[in-house]
Amino acid sequence: MHTLEEIKNLVEQNVPGAVVQIVPNANPALAGSLLLDSKSATDVAEYLRDVAELKFDLCSNVTGIDWPSKEVKTKIKKLVDGVEKEVEEITKTPAFLEVVYHLYSTVLVHGPLALRMRTIDRAENNRVPSLTLVWRSCELQEREVYDLFGVVFEGHPDLRRLLMWDEFKHHPMRKDYVPPVDEGDAVEVSA
Amino acid sequence: MSTLRKEISNGSFCGGIDVDSPLRHFSGATRTTNTNGFAHDLLEISMGPHHPSTHGVFRMDVIVDGEEIVQLKPVFGYLHRNHEKLAEKNSYLGIIPYTDRLDYICSMTNNWAYVLAVEKLSGFQATERAEYIRVIVSELTRLFNHACLVGFLLQDMGALGTPLMYAFREREKILDLFESLTGSRMMCNYMRFGGVRCDLPEGWLDEAKKVVSDYPGFIDQFEALITGNEILLARSQGVGVLSRELAISAGVTGPMLRASGVNYDIRKTDKYGIYSRFNFRVPLGDHGDVFDRYMIRVLEMRESLKILEQALNQIPAGPIIDPKAKNRGLRPKAGEVYSRIESPKGELGFHIISDGSASPYRLHIRPPSLINLTILEDMCLGQTIADAVIILGSVDIVLGEVDR
Amino acid sequence: MKFNFQGAGIVRGFVETARNFLGSYYDPERLTTVEYPERKLALPENVRTVPFLVYDHDMSGLRCTACKICEQECPAACIKIIKDTVKKSDYLGKSQFQPQVFDIDIAVCMSCGICAEVCPFDSIKMDQVYELATQDRFAPLILHKEQLGKSNAYFHAIHPTDAVETDSLRDEAKRKAETKAAADAAAKAAAAVKPKPEISTTANSQSVGTSATANVEKAVAT
Amino acid sequence: MPNKITFCLTVVFTLSAAVAAIRLRNPVHCALSAALAFAGLAVAFLGLDAEFIAFAQILVYVGAISILSIFAVLLTRGTEVEPTAAVFSRSWITGIAITLGTAAAILVPIFSSSILYKIAPAVASAPVQMIGTELMTHYLLPMEVMGLLLTSALIGAVVIAMSDRPEKKDDSSHPSVTRYPSAESKPATKRDLTTV
């Protein structure tokens, strides 16, 4: 099994125009992942699938993650009126939707390699390229991510809602989704 | 009349049917138009969600030419409860009973997959005895899952419940074991981070050994009943063929993948738990048709029995749970993990992202049932309605897991 | 002995079903159905259905202290507890709240048993009643404190092992508390003679604390 | 006397079924009415004490021919006639001419044959055995010719019905596997993705 750095180097050497970034895991004991660039993602994916050293032929898992903008308070020391003071600064993290693919190889029996792709934001620019034509297993899973998170997969041959009904408007797995009030909820437990 | 035979198109097969879908190119499964000059009336049938053979509230939008399927679109979501959203509101411990309800036939393996992921995330290690117990209950689960599957498959083939009843008879014995062990027959809620919830009751091991030693008799009986049956052979051989390449590409896992000839068993490749200690083989099919999928399950039952015999004899005494492993109020360090096991239906994976709080930031379940359905249409094209039913049956789905 | 002619597989199937048909008249293995309302199988000790609350002696001895841990941990959120306004003395002589309202919606309850697992006071346990069907799906399925409360004797009847273990732990805690109380009393008496402030109260609370944590661990282990 | 009443009832029944078979708009109803007419005819045969013929009539016409016509109706298009279309077509004169011609072609030989001058036997009897013997001796040639005709018709039908679909599986390429044999090859363009 190659390390993430090795895979990154291999990809960057062999796939022209590939932009790959390593995303470390927040828990250093666990494996990190590769962040793909939207433009070159399909090429990189095909490379990973086909190259003899890696042969990631089984795309096991596809999932979405919603990262809404969060306010992060950081305490920094600042010179205020000539006096060094500890000031709380509030920064907003960028909001985006993320898609994660977990790859394995049935031939070389290794994995998982996690690939990530990020949308620009959570509103209009919610597009990432579809990898369905690289790994067929992404077909339903990308539909699920589209359904539950609202990530639009460009090039997906059959991008419809998977679990919710077609007329449903929202994307229930987003963090800011507010479920409708169920009439059953009106019945109090102590009633 | 005209509404009876819903006319999709005039002469050519365009409207409604997506002949040129790139997905069709994966299997090469396209349907050429008939050239003998007869105009075709196509019939659109909605099979399900209240259909006897869709194994729950699953729907297939089928377009047939006569009885031959020219398009089949699976429709999901009738049992969608969004377990993943529920998990974001629940404690790590509180998620365990929800995993029971994913694939409600195999709650033990679901527990294990989830618990394993959390253990990886928080760095716990199950105790030795607990590992053995996990293997035992999981293999028992595999036994009855496969028995039920072949029973249901034959039920779909119209065997009027006899094989299914025999399978259920054996399943009951294992469920009795689970009941006396965990207190519940199906919703076991048994595994905990770092071990299992309660120790084996007195005499449980002997009962389990008896069940395991009686089980081959059941498989023999079952095989005598049906395996050589010419009707079964005719119905299943060459039906729903799934090629090795397409199977891998489509992420098919579990017995279905091995029926297509791919040697990929997560118990062997990942060696999770203590599977590396047991001596068992992985049966592989060469044709990838319904019969292979049926037989692989039968053969896997026999291999599971081998594992069970070894595990039941080797199980050591000791604590059943790591005292250091925290269950209530667990707050794993921030991080991300993907962990998977070989559930009876295929690769069951949990992708958990922790932000250090008491409930996961994101929990994703990789359901083998759903992903194995990706290529349902490819397997069914050109076959008849009756074939579609048994092809679906041979995939082994449980709607609790498909829709989550 | 395998004859291989065309149709042999079908014939073997016929033999198998015939064997089961005839076997069903003399072999209990081949007629496994239990005629339910007439015959009921003995339940294994571990069987759990819906929760109930254990009391000692009578309802006033309800072990529940309305600590709301179960309410918090219940994955289905089917428990509702409202604390009483007055404290009562518990079996250790410690003054505790009791629940004024303790409702469980068993329509929602999924019988996972996590409430019983996390309860530090051995109060909530899993029942074994399973004939819970009602005609109305709302009110009758919400069990109130009065329906939930069941005696320790009942607990002994359905979960003997657990109950004996619980009782011994509780007896132990009680014995400790009593000795502590006696010691306190002695100390007080002594203090009355020779004033000397300290330990007593802290020691008492500590003992309760340890017993509680011990119970938690025990609950996790079972 | 009862025989005559039965006969009249049968005639009325058969004729109305026949008319219905022509007049009804739904071709399935027409086919079913035709089956009724066949059954009526069988009853008429029974009235003539020709049991065997009657049963054969039901077996062949009701059991097979009408089913075949139903098949034919279901397998062809345009089964729904517009309700506004007139039943009598503009070329009804041609129709009547053809009808008359056909009727004449049938009636003339009947009226000119000697069978009309035969006197019916008091008790009609055509034992099955006799029919069989006659078929196998006297009418052997016609029967064989009929058999040959039917066989060739059967073969013809099979030939027509045989599907001439080409074998659709081409195993030559499995796109997801062979499209990019190695990493060195040029990555695919969009066109490749969808058209291979």
Added chain:
Amino acid sequence: MNSLDQIFVTLKQWLLSYVPTDFQPVGSALLSIVAIIAVFGTAFALTTILERKGLGRIQNRPGPNRVGPCGFLQPMADAVKMLTKEDIVPYAADKVLHYLAPIVLTVPIWLAFAVLPFGRNMSAIELDASIVFFFAVGSASELAVFMAGWSSHNKYSLIGAMRGIAQMISYEVPLVLSTVPVLMLSGTLNLNEIVNAQSGFSFGVGQWNVFTPWGAAGFLLFMIAATAESNRAPFDLPEGESEIIAGFLTEYSGFKYALFFLGEYLGLFAVTGLAVTLFLGGWNAPLAFLNVVPSWLWFFAKFGALIAVFIWARGTVPRLRFDQLLNFAWKFIVPLTLVNIAVAGIWYFSSDHLAYAVRWLICAGIFLGFYELLGRFLSLKRAPRTYRYAE
């Protein structure tokens, strides 16, 4: 003995003696009709409960046992349920045909019982070509199935109906052809005479057709075709519940559904009765000394045994696919029936030249050879497989 054997015949004559001579034919017919409806109506009720109990036993469960003693009043409960259920006619259905279909199915099948000899001197009408009559009235059921499926205006119903008629047409051919050897060798189309032809005993064993090679083969083929003709497992495709819900019955409920149910069972009874008559010696006793037992008892004993076989098969085998079903009919059963006719011819003409045992072996050999050959051809390359293992 004779009085017990002829008890029903005597009873009928005694009853008829109170009827004016002019009305005696009508009275006789009415009495026969009442008897047939009573007997086979009861048989229908009994069969449903016994079938469910038998299937239950096959499947390790006791079957219905709640209503009445041992559950034997279950048919009553079912009947009450069926009759009190709402009769739903789909809005878009062809109401007239939807209404007529169960009647068209049930009425002609009752007629089929008219020619079956239930015992010595016990057949309702004596017809020269009774077997042709039998098949003729049976052919109406195809129309009924079509009417039901088409008029329901449901896709599953339509598929079921098309399956149903294609299957019934296909299996009517072998059904008739498999009876031909019997007709050839008995030289008659009259069922009473066919039974009489089997009434002899050789070495104390009844000379039933089934004890000859062509008879045994014909019996087997007839039973297979009869199973298909009466839409029973493994040929229950028109109703294949796991594929097309309930086929042509999907949109039927209540009394009409019950009528269909009744019609199907009556069809099964009729064809079973014919099998008994043609191959199992009709009402003849199997062994000479058993002639003391009344003939009608023998008929119903054999009848019950065959019904049990149908139930047994239903509990054992899975269902065929539709194309396989038709292949099985046209490529296997029909050729075999033709072979069987030839075998019967050989049997007939070799009677003067060969010893009984030799004749028997030759004829059986020819048939079995063709059976194996055609079977191989049909199940081409299909066999249980061996599997490889990875460590």
